[in-house]
Amino acid sequence: xxxxxxxxxxxxxxSRQGCVSMVPIFNHLDTDHLDExxxxxxxxxxxxxxxxYRAEETSDVLTIVNKGSLRIYRLSGSGxxxxxxxxxxxxxxxxxxxxxxxxxxxxxxxxxxxxxxxxTRSSLQKLLISYPSIAIKILQELSARVNxxxxxxxxxxxxxxxxxxxxxxxxxxxxxxxxxxVTLPLTKKDLASYIGTTPETVSRKLKELEEMQLIKRISSxxxxxxxxxxxxxx
Amino acid sequence: xxxxxxxxxxxxxxSRQGCVSMVPIFNHLDTDHLDExxxxxxxxxxxxxxxxYRAEETSDVLTIVNKGSLRIYRLSGSGxxxxxxxxxxxxxxxxxxxxxxxxxxxxxxxxxxxxxxxxTRSSLQKLLISYPSIAIKILQELSARVNxxxxxxxxxxxxxxxxxxxxxxxxxxxxxxxxxxVTLPLTKKDLASYIGTTPETVSRKLKELEEMQLIKRISSxxxxxxxxxxxxxx
DNA sequence: CGCGCTCTTGATCAGGTTCAACATTAGTGG
DNA sequence: CCACTAATGTTGAACCTGATCAAGAGCGCG
Numbered sequence: 199x200x201x202x203x204x205x206x207x208x209x210x211x212x213s214r215q216g217c218v219s220m221v222p223i224f225n226h227l228d229t230d231h232l233d234e235x236x237x238x239x240x241x242x243x244x245x246x247x248x249x250x251y252r253a254e255e256t257s258d259v260l261t262i263v264n265k266g267s268l269r270i271y272r273l274s275g276s277g278x279x280x281x282x283x284x285x286x287x288x289x290x291x292x293x294x295x296x297x298x299x300x301x302x303x304x305x306x307x308x309x310x311x312x313x314x315x316x317x318t319r320s321s322l323q324k325l326l327i328s329y330p331s332i333a334i335k336i337l338q339e340l341s342a343r344v345n346x347x348x349x350x351x352x353x354x355x356x357x358x359x360x361x362x363x364x365x366x367x368x369x370x371x372x373x374x375x376x377x378x379x380v381t382l383p384l385t386k387k388d389l390a391s392y393i394g395t396t397p398e399t400v401s402r403k404l405k406e407l408e409e410m411q412l413i414k415r416i417s418s419x420x421x422x423x424x425x426x427x428x429x430x431x432x
Numbered sequence: 433x434x435x436x437x438x439x440x441x442x443x444x445x446x447s448r449q450g451c452v453s454m455v456p457i458f459n460h461l462d463t464d465h466l467d468e469x470x471x472x473x474x475x476x477x478x479x480x481x482x483x484x485y486r487a488e489e490t491s492d493v494l495t496i497v498n499k500g501s502l503r504i505y506r507l508s509g510s511g512x513x514x515x516x517x518x519x520x521x522x523x524x525x526x527x528x529x530x531x532x533x534x535x536x537x538x539x540x541x542x543x544x545x546x547x548x549x550x551x552t553r554s555s556l557q558k559l560l561i562s563y564p565s566i567a568i569k570i571l572q573e574l575s576a577r578v579n580x581x582x583x584x585x586x587x588x589x590x591x592x593x594x595x596x597x598x599x600x601x602x603x604x605x606x607x608x609x610x611x612x613x614v615t616l617p618l619t620k621k622d623l624a625s626y627i628g629t630t631p632e633t634v635s636r637k638l639k640e641l642e643e644m645q646l647i648k649r650i651s652s653x654x655x656x657x658x659x660x661x662x663x664x665x666x
Numbered sequence: 667c668g669c670g671c672t673c674t675t676g677a678t679c680a681g682g683t684t685c686a687a688c689a690t691t692a693g694t695g696g
Numbered sequence: 697c698c699a700c701t702a703a704t705g706t707t708g709a710a711c712c713t714g715a716t717c718a719a720g721a722g723c724g725c726g
Binding site: 272274275276278280282293294296297298303304323326327330333334336337338340341342343344345347348349350351352353354355356357361391394395 | 506508509510512514516527528530531532537538557560561564567568570571572574575576577578579581582583584585586587588589590591595625628629
Binding site: 592593594629630632633636652 | 713714715716722723
């Protein structure tokens with residue numbers, strides 16, 4: 199039911215090229231080096247809902263999103279799902295299984311038709327030796343993720359659901375756009391999971407924030423931020 | 433009030449040596465290389481309660497614990513403290529400010545008299561180029577930390593306080609010891625903060641677990657685990 | 667020895683979950 | 697293109713976990 203589609207695995211040179219040249223961990227290198235990297239990278243495509251990998255699986259590849267997006271989530275002992283993060287174009291996952299030679303502890307699922315590039319442990323290891331700057335890029339990304347994740351964890355225990363929702367909305371604001379309208383990139387269900395609550399509570403809190411004149415719901419996925427400062431101050 | 437003690441900054445070659453040769457990210461290298469590393473590493477000592485760094489500070493060093501331990505914690509907007517992790521000997525911190533050239537977002541405080549080694553960004557960068565294996569070690573450590581932190585975050589939202597406390601206790605069990613007695617390495621207050629609750633609730637839940645015959649409190653910091661399986665099954 | 671901690675226990679309270687019913691939207695096939 | 701169905705989102709009411717406040721007990725330390 200969640201079978202991979204590997205059809206264009208060796209037929210999308212352009213996709214592979216797009217992958218390596220647009221990815222933060224590679225794009226500081228010049229064309230010659232990108233060519234070399236391209237040779238060791240594989241492309242794969244996944245339909246909406248397909249799993250790139252699942253918990254308990256071993257794997258020795260780093261997966262980089264080329265086009266589309268991946269939901270990274272965990273399942274608790276009781277089967278409750280926790281949305282950990284959404285990977286967008288240029289971001290990578292699979293580092294735990296790759297660097298620590300262990301199993302995945304989360305699930306990666308395509309949210310929309312998604313193209314990824316994958317690089318094996320041995321290939322990556324060679325690249326890291328040839329181009330130490332790649333390692334630095336990955337270190338940057340991983341340390342930023344540790345930080346994000348620790349902040350998220352701290353918010354779960356120190357802030358109210360209302361506060362978490364409010365800051366989530368404000369964070370969606372595009373700094374270099376005049377508009378104060380944000381588009382929710384997640385379903386209410388995923389949004390609820392991400393901020394650590396239920397869809398019912400998200401619904402109620404959005405209503406409350408609207409009654410407080412802090413936001414205005416334009417459509418189901420569009421929200422106008424009326425008072426950014428007050429939202430953060432809650 | 434939280435002033436650093438740099439007295440033995442250049443007087444403890446032995447400490448520095450201990451540092452580099454015992455640290456996971458370096459200890460796979462041979463003696464010659466360790467000597468080279470030792471040259472670019474600084475030693476510092478902190479008294480109990482002193483801060484190695486604080487949020488909002490910039491810094492360009494990676495801090496590795498040599499002896500003692502560091503509490504890494506965050507402060508929420510409302511001033512609530514969240515214990516993120518405890519660094520023990522051989523572990524490092526400061527990677528966010530170091531790799532991303534930004535400010536710290538957490539605090540690092542000595543829990544006991546603590547000796548650390550520090551290495552600057554430029555020195556580390558040179559080392560990473562000379563010894564790519566160091567980068568791999570750090571990648572391993574950081575990806576493991578991303579994983580731990582995401583798991584911790586997921587637990588906050590998917591498990592009850594009782595479950596989090598129970599798994600915390602079981603995790604303290606030493607696998608290669610016959611004993612089923614664990615020693616709490618944290619004060620009740622820190623323990624409460626770490627698992628995302630209050631000291632009062634910790635007290636009550638421990639009492640409940642004892643009434644369920646799953647644990648037995650030996651002393652204030654020693655607990656006997658009577659039924660590991662049932663604790664994890666809660 | 668007594669002062670100031672941390673820890674414990676009790677009582678109350680509130681935020682958020684759960685369950686259930688209803689509304690709305692999106693997706694599917696005639 | 698509309699109708700139908702399934703999934704998602706909303707609202708209400710009851711319940712429950714865990715936080716808060718307050719008071720007392722134990723403990724270490726000067």
